[in-house]
Amino acid sequence: MAAVGQVLRSEWTKIRSVRSTVWTLGVAVVVTVGLGMLICALAGSDFGTMPVRDRLTFDATNISFAGMGLGQLAMIVFGVLVVSNEYSTGMIRSSLAAVPQRATFLFCKLVVATALVLLVGLFTSFLAFFAGQSLLGGLAARIGDPGVLRAVIGGGLYMTLIALFSMAIATMLRSPMLSLGILMPFFFLISNILGNVSATRKIGHYLPDQAGRRIMQVVPGNNPVPYGPWGGLGIMVAWTVAALVCGFVLLERRDA
């Protein structure tokens, strides 16, 4: 059996030696934080003119994560590329010849990529929170307020799970174009549409991104969901685990 430590080192070398890593993660940080700041600044100045109902459910913490909807797309690209680049370049044959134990190979690849995404995700989440709050003036939430730290750490976990889910999908589909072609519209459009049409809202609640986003809310919104913050994250984890299992089974059986 291939030693896990060796393969982890190898996967780290792979991930740090391609440019797409820096680009995608960099864009994720910049977009999430930048857009979050912009929306915080706008929300802060609009607060006085908001309807009372919106003022009562004003969630300063969650607003600083407003950039995540777009920033997560870069995380998806990262997750997809980490896996599908192996296939699109032919590297997979070198990789599997070096590590024929496919479980070890996939596990190490995912561990390294996920650890990196977790670090970047937490960094992004904290940065988005503090930068956003600094623009909200008197409305700002503090990290010590009830539920806030959970929401900020949750933001990092959410980004990590989005990337991991994308890696699992890419393991199943192999092609970067196909994976992105499915994931991008799904998270950017379809999930939002399902969540905002009243007939499909109940289904929308259980989609990975919508369920996972609950953890970033401190003040429950106008549309209550049938689970708490950790319950929502649990639903997202379940989606991710299911995708990973499918991806692994396919990798194990398929010809490289």
Next chain:
Amino acid sequence: MIELAGLTKHYGDKVAVDHLTFVVRPGIITGFLGPNGAGKSTTMRMMLGLDNPTAGSVRIDGRHYRRLQDPLTYIGALLEAKAMHGGRSAFNHLLCLAQSNGIPRRRVGEVLDTVGLTSVAKKRSKGFSLGMGQRLGIAAALLGDPQVLLFDEPVNGLDPEGIRWIRTMMKNLAGQGRTVFVSSHLMSEMALTADHLVVIGQGRLLADTSMAQFIRENSRSYVRLRSPEQERLLDVLHAERITAVQAGNGTLEVDGEPAERLGELAAAHQLVLHELSPQQASLEEAFMQLTAESVEYHAHDGEPPAGPVGGRATAPAGTPAAGGWGADRQKKGN
């Protein structure tokens, strides 16, 4: 040593590799020869555990590839040019492979030096020429200092200098007692490098023989004779119990008699000869003839009464694919 036992691979209703059984021995270069699409690459991918065989097995020093610990130290392979991420530098490409098999970092520098890529080690392999990509692939194969080496069409698309470099490299590796297994679709290339020959066509084993034996058996030598008095010449040959075949254009071909004897015979009977020349069929011709049969075979195998191919393919019963495969074939035949 590589041992193949009944190795078979089906892709849907297509048989890519059909019951291959042979052994690749150490210390010599074994050429793996077959026309394009004969199943060479598929066989090599199965040797490396990349593709799963439909039936049969491959063992490397008695073990399955997937059971090898740090496989790069047992067997190195050049599968196809550029099985690598173009955005990664040559050094990092080799480094990540080395790390996964616990091979020390300094070895990366050594193999880069061996293949002459030290000066471009930090460059991304995207910009490499075909020859450089091939050298990088060979560096990866040599990384673990393995006893077994596989090269899939290593000279494809290379310039003459690159071809000579690879030939010399393979000879040196075999000379060091390693097992070298190299595929090609060119007989002329194999004749220059290989000591032993495994020929396949349509996925089936056509020959497993030493190079010398193959040359002896397949390079038919004969003598061509031309004379204005052909009838008399035939009579003379007949009287000496020598069989001559008329080859058209007024020439005769004689097998198994040295040109000297035929010349002396003609002189003794005062026959005028316009041509007396020893001929040799080329190895390329022999190879074409050998594999042409397998191609011809393929052309017939769609006929409804399933021939030997159909019979064999359904033989490894137990695989559910086999039944569907046969059924499908019947449909197509009609």
